[in-house]
Amino acid sequence: MRRRLLLVPVLLLCAAMSALAAEPLEITLAPDGANPASPQMGEHLQFGSVIRNTGGVSLHGIVAWISMVRMDPGQEQPMDLEDWSAHKAVTRATLAPDGAITVNWPMRLIQAGDFRVVISAVTRDSQRIVTSPFLDFHVRPKPVVESSRILPVAFGMPLLIGGLLAFRMRGRILRR
Amino acid sequence: MNPILLIARKESRELLGSGRGLAWLLALSAVLSVLGLLFVSNTELSLLDNAQVVTMELGTITALGALLAVVLGSDAIAGERERATLIPLLLSPARRTDIVLGKMGNQLVGWLVMYLIGLPYLWAVGSSGQNLAQACAYLALFGTPLVLGFGFLAQGLSSRAAAVRSALVPSLLALILLGGPVMLGPSFRQSAIGSWLDRVNPFAAAINSFDSVVIDSQSLSAQLARLAIVLIWLAATAAFARSSATSMNV
């Protein structure tokens, strides 16, 4: 009985080591050398990744994608990259041992703030997700149009003039 | 009351009090509203620098003001002729010159109304940015002679035309020809023809001044040459409209 109980942690350790050994993907992430030193809203950034098969067997059905979160204190949230980038994922059917995929990740800076990007990848046979190291960057704000001012004027002015027009037409109809 | 003021006042009442006049103002305001909404909803436009947005707004208000001036001017005499209201006016003690000057006075009112409609939009897009006060001042300084010039051109054609259409079409053509090149890309404007056009085109003079003052914070002294161009435009078109008094046919 004691022998069987001692066997459980050993078996668990072997399983974990076996799982670790089944994800031979390595992902790097680095900013492009041409990126502005202090990027501002509206500018473009580019990041580069290398996804390498570090195992001894070919990997199949590889999907790698970029994710971003906002890190401003009190405003932490995942970001929808819809307007930021049109190139959000890459796929490869097979990656031979020691083979690599080089990917560029272009991005338009839509908002100001502190952001963190990471590249994630899975294969068809993988048991877990593989990620690159995080990359943090700051986007400076710039003065743009504020919707809180535009909306009242954009709707209010036509309503005002339209109201005046309706008042005139009503007066004319009544006088008939 | 002076016949010039009487006629100008009557015309202004029509612009501000009749269904047709208010409908025009509503349509112009709607255009400014659509542009304003695009500034906040369209990804590309929402990323524009605030100063660029203010400059675009200035250009739009000026262009719309010129359009209104062309419509008012084309209708000024030819419209009265079509509606058979010109002859009673010519048979009154008002001189032909009084009639022409009264109509030109109405152009000023039309632009003033357009300017006042445009101010809230300027505030809405520019209040968080730079040079808003200068923007308002330069809209008055450059926009007024430019817009009035188009109105006077249209009015001068209206006196000589048999129908409103015959004055409206060439006036709109002039507006497009002078306003169009300004909207073209920098590569055209930097070409030999483009840069020559830029130097003599009153529309370009106004738009470039808006650009220089709002975005680059230049002073008035740097705009004097452009101011001279728009003032020459105003003087020439005013003389053309004024001369139409003698060629006003029944």
Added chain:
Amino acid sequence: MDVDVDGLTLTLGGRPVLDGVSLHAQPGEIYGLLGPNGAGKSTTLSVITGLRRAASGQVSVVGHDPAREALALHREIGVLPERSGFYDWMDAPDYLAWFAQLYGRRLTGPEITAELAQVGLDGRNRRAIGTYSQGMRQRLGLARALLHRPRLLILDEPTNGLDPRGRREVHNLLLERSRQDGVGILLCTHLLDDVERLCTRIGILHQGRTVFEGALSELATASNEGESYRLHLRTEPPAVPLPPGVELLAWQGEWARIKLDGTRPPEDVWRGLLAARWPIAEIHQEAGGLETLYLRMTQKEEGPA
């Protein structure tokens, strides 16, 4: 003279439109200007009112030369053009008040109401003029022409669009203005009924020329191509042939209707009949209706069809 026009000529678009127009209206009289379409009536009015300049001729209207003193002239005449527009977005009181200011008059509310009432319009009606019928617009045009108490009214088809009652009201207004205020009226119209009722003298234009000017009664003589007469006979006439140029139309009891062919003056015919012992007690001319005379006059100028 209120209107003194002699030898007016004018060419438009290379075509002679006026080729010797003359008309002379006395102060305070109602003068009818007639003529077929295209005769030059409206063009003549445009020269008289200073809207156009004649190529040649003398024109004086209430003592002013329209070509040189148009402004002074416009203060003394009131004009209702054939096609008269209004600012349709205004109402009638506003319109009259504004127009009066052009003449230097500031009308009060009661004054505006009175001006409109004289032409049969309600001064309390604040409907836009654009909703008015043709008749109402015509009345408003008349009110506009009368606003500044002119010495001379020049009216082109003033009863256009009016019903019979409206026409009668306008006639009465014009007659009143003429008789009581001494306002001269130059009336251009196609409606011969209006001419017969209103006018003391007329001028007829045809193909750019004046073909007749004078009193209505003179028109019958001028257009004489064979007039009819009624002779009242005391007894039966003798059984002798009628003289040449005389045609017996009918017997109506003691009255004989005869027609002269115009080759001899009527006086010679009567002398001949009396010499032939015709028992003539009275002679009455049967004048043709104005329409007949007018058509005869304008056809005479064209020549036989």
